[in-house]
Amino acid sequence: MFKAVVTITFKKNILDPQGSAVHKALHSLGYPEVSDVRVGKHIEVVMDVDSDEEAHKRIEEMCTKLLANPVIEDYQIDVAVVE
Amino acid sequence: MFKAVVTITFKKNILDPQGSAVHKALHSLGYPEVSDVRVGKHIEVVMDVDSDEEAHKRIEEMCTKLLANPVIEDYQIDVAVVE
Numbered sequence: 370m371f372k373a374v375v376t377i378t379f380k381k382n383i384l385d386p387q388g389s390a391v392h393k394a395l396h397s398l399g400y401p402e403v404s405d406v407r408v409g410k411h412i413e414v415v416m417d418v419d420s421d422e423e424a425h426k427r428i429e430e431m432c433t434k435l436l437a438n439p440v441i442e443d444y445q446i447d448v449a450v451v452e
Numbered sequence: 453m454f455k456a457v458v459t460i461t462f463k464k465n466i467l468d469p470q471g472s473a474v475h476k477a478l479h480s481l482g483y484p485e486v487s488d489v490r491v492g493k494h495i496e497v498v499m500d501v502d503s504d505e506e507a508h509k510r511i512e513e514m515c516t517k518l519l520a521n522p523v524i525e526d527y528q529i530d531v532a533v534v535e
Contacts, residue, residue, distance in 0.1 A: 376494050378496070391495065400499075400514060402501050406495065408493065409495075411492040411493060412471075412490070413489065414478075414486055416485045417485045431481075435474070435481060
């Protein structure tokens, strides 16, 4: 079994309203040292495949088809073996 | 400047409806090898503080006060130096 961790974030030039909201909230809670906040998604996918390469290939496909929107989002994939 | 990356996930015994929805969607898209999906949050906070310890202390506070709900969520913090 393999576990793929996909981290999805907005591309640098794309506005992140959720990040701005958290940024403002942190300022009003007394954290003026915060200068930027970006909010993204963290997705863990457990897969029953035979190899690391297969896991990478399949999760890459899932990202482009469903998990991420490549027009406005970047994604990073980490695959590890699990029991 | 320090960048703290906070990864927030539901605790193991907490239902994750978003994860279940993605799991079902992946099955119907032709990925029967997927056996579990969990969806969490990825938050990047850039802070203007003096030390790594200070950054850790402040982000830990932010997590308990605003970013995470410790009753149902676990969080993991990674702090790195940025320019």
